[in-house]
Amino acid sequence: MGESGGPPQITEVHRSSRDPQQLRSRLESWFADLLPAGAAPMVRELDAATSANGMSSETILFTAAWTEDAGAREERLVARVAPDPADVPVFPEYDLERQFEVIRLVGDLSSVPVPRVWWSDPRGTATGVPLFVMERVDGLVPPDVMPYTFGDNWLFDGTRQQQRTLQDSSVDVLAQLHNIDGAEERFSFLAHADTGDTPLRRRVNHTKAWYEYARGSHRSPLIEEGFAWLDDHWPSDEGPTVVVWGDSRIGNVMYRDFRPCAVLDWEMAALGPRELDLAWMIYAHAVFEDLARVFELPGMPHFMRMDDVASTYESLTGHTPRDLEFYTAYAAVQWGIVFVRTGLRQVHFGEEQMPDAVDDFIRNRDSLERMLAGTYWS
Numbered sequence: 001m002g003e004s005g006g007p008p009q010i011t012e013v014h015r016s017s018r019d020p021q022q023l024r025s026r027l028e029s030w031f032a033d034l035l036p037a038g039a040a041p042m043v044r045e046l047d048a049a050t051s052a053n054g055m056s057s058e059t060i061l062f063t064a065a066w067t068e069d070a071g072a073r074e075e076r077l078v079a080r081v082a083p084d085p086a087d088v089p090v091f092p093e094y095d096l097e098r099q100f101e102v103i104r105l106v107g108d109l110s111s112v113p114v115p116r117v118w119w120s121d122p123r124g125t126a127t128g129v130p131l132f133v134m135e136r137v138d139g140l141v142p143p144d145v146m147p148y149t150f151g152d153n154w155l156f157d158g159t160r161q162q163q164r165t166l167q168d169s170s171v172d173v174l175a176q177l178h179n180i181d182g183a184e185e186r187f188s189f190l191a192h193a194d195t196g197d198t199p200l201r202r203r204v205n206h207t208k209a210w211y212e213y214a215r216g217s218h219r220s221p222l223i224e225e226g227f228a229w230l231d232d233h234w235p236s237d238e239g240p241t242v243v244v245w246g247d248s249r250i251g252n253v254m255y256r257d258f259r260p261c262a263v264l265d266w267e268m269a270a271l272g273p274r275e276l277d278l279a280w281m282i283y284a285h286a287v288f289e290d291l292a293r294v295f296e297l298p299g300m301p302h303f304m305r306m307d308d309v310a311s312t313y314e315s316l317t318g319h320t321p322r323d324l325e326f327y328t329a330y331a332a333v334q335w336g337i338v339f340v341r342t343g344l345r346q347v348h349f350g351e352e353q354m355p356d357a358v359d360d361f362i363r364n365r366d367s368l369e370r371m372l373a374g375t376y377w378s
Contacts (some may be wrong), residue, residue, distance in 0.1 A: 009022030021132050023079070023127060027092045030126035031064060032260065034119055036297040041066040057094055057267065058083055060138060071279065074137040074222040081129050090341050092266060093214040096187060099120035100132040102269045106243070109180045111172055114263050136330060147236065147288040149250075149299045156300065160260060163303055168312050170250055173260055174277045174314035178242040183271065183328035187243045187367050191273050197274045200238045206270075207334060214341040218358040222368060226333035232331070245268055248277040249284030250304075278313060279327030280334075282306050287335060287364050325377055333370040 001285035002022065031041035046062035056082040065074045082094040100120040107114045113246075120132040132371050142148040142155045149156065180186070194209060204227075211223055246268025254262040270276075285304035292299030310321040343361030346352035359365060370376035 002168075011300065017179060023081075023129070027062070027064075027079070027128045030119075030121065031066065033192060035066055035125070036068065039066040039068060057081060057096070057099075057265075058150070068091065071077060075118075076132050076135045078115070079131045079133050081131040082124075084295075090095075090214070090338065090345075092210065093373065094119065094130065094267065095122075096130045096132050099269070102187065102243075102266050102369060103134065106177065106180070106263075108136060110176045112176050112263055113260050121168065133237075137254055139256050139261045140255055142250050144251050147291055149288040149292040150295075150297055158301070162258045163300070166250070166255060167304055167308070168180075168257045170253060171278075171312045172310055172316055173253070174245070174281065175264055175313060178274045178277070179317065180243055182244040184241055187271060189366045190243065190269055198238055199241050199270075200235070200276075203270055203272045203276070204330065207337070211337050214255075214337050214344075216344055217320075218340075219346070220336065220340055220358050220362070222359045222365065222372075223336050223371055224331055225319060226329065226336065230279075230326065230330055230333065233326050233327055233329070235273075237322070239319075239322070240270050240274070242274050244270055244272050244274070244276045246276070246280070248281045250281070251284070273327075274313075274319060275324060275327040276319055276330075278321050279324055280331045281330040282309050282324075283328050283335070286367065290364065290367055328369075329371045332364055332371055335364050336362045338369055 024046050027043045027046075028041050029042075032039065035041055042065045044063045044065060048144060058077040060081055061077075062079065063074060063076050065072065067073070069258070080096060080099065081095055097120055099118050100122070103114050104117050108118065115134040115137050118133040118135070121127050121216050122130050122132070124130045131257065140154055146152075151157075155166065158166070172332075177257060184191075192198070192202040192206045194202045194205040196205050211220075211227075215223075218229050232358065245263070245266065247265050252265040253260045254264065282304055285300075289299050289301060289303075306324060314320050337363045340358055343358075347354050355361065364369065365375060
């Protein structure tokens with residue numbers, strides 16, 4: 001962070017110590033096995049993607065060229081690669097076959113704009129690292145670094161109508177996803193194996209297990225208080241179970257003309273109540289809005305308001321969102337875990353000093369504390 005009173009100097013989190021160039025020859029050999037005989041594939045312009053967003057799977061951009069039906073073919077592709085365990089990854093495991101399958105099914109069963117998926121090597125048998133390959137889509141992403149609420153970017157500089165178009169069309173993505181019929185059967189592989197008698201119970205218990213991994217040898221009293229609060233405020237009716245995106249924030253979407261053209265990052269996809277995605281989308285903006293307020297920047301207080309998002313969602317689906325305070329608090333707890341884990345990663349890479357208390361890593365600490373005290377929504 002920068003000095004108090006000025007915008008924070010946030011840099012991209014160090015995510016990998018792997019040299020992506022080592023993948024080139026293995027990718028070419030793998031593609032030669034997948035493509036027709038004589039295709040002679042070549043991988044060009046291979047490079048690790050530099051992005052203001054994302055702290056999960058690594059992203060490698062490249063162009064693949066080969067011969068097909070006596071003609072030349074060229075595709076601009078993306079490889080999503082599991083992070084090296086030595087790089088202190090955010091999540092304890094990266095099931096890339098699961099991600100590959102959920103993207104494929106969402107593309108087949110809905111109008112949600114997801115990239116076409118090409119091939120998957122979930123165990124790294126051919127390439128040496130677990131990965132899958134999908135098409136590369138061109139578009140604009142609301143930046144995380146610096147947060148789009150800080151200004152000087154395409155979303156902040158858009159008109160109110162353009163911003164509203166982006167908000168409503170992003171909510172429509174959730175509506176389309178949640179309206180997939182037979183989600184529990186078609187996406188049964190997304191069901192958590194954790195203990196619990198409902199999908200939400202299993203989801204929260206899965207998050208508790210993630211926290212135990214993410215904290216390492218440290219404990220976060222605030223996050224543990226958050227889990228206790230959730231247990232005390234559990235919804236009386238969780239509603240229907242749908243397929244949820246999990247990481248449903250606009251920073252994981254590519255846009256053209258302020259409308260989604262590619263929905264990305266499905267690591268957190270699961271089965272559960274619709275409100276998981278709604279609250280995450282709302283609170284993900286609130287985190288950035290709070291940061292803008294701390295540094296006395298104008299921010300975007302008119303954007304992604306809870307009542308607006310809920311009203312739009314209801315008009316699209318006929319479902320009235322409920323217990324959004326509970327789901328927002330759950331989102332805040334998860335964001336706290338992310339901040340703890342990424343803070344420990346920065347210590348690992350020498351980018352931060354270890355604070356006296358691990359809760360000092362939690363950038364959404366103020367809002368989470370106010371939720372637990374019952375003053376956030378007052």
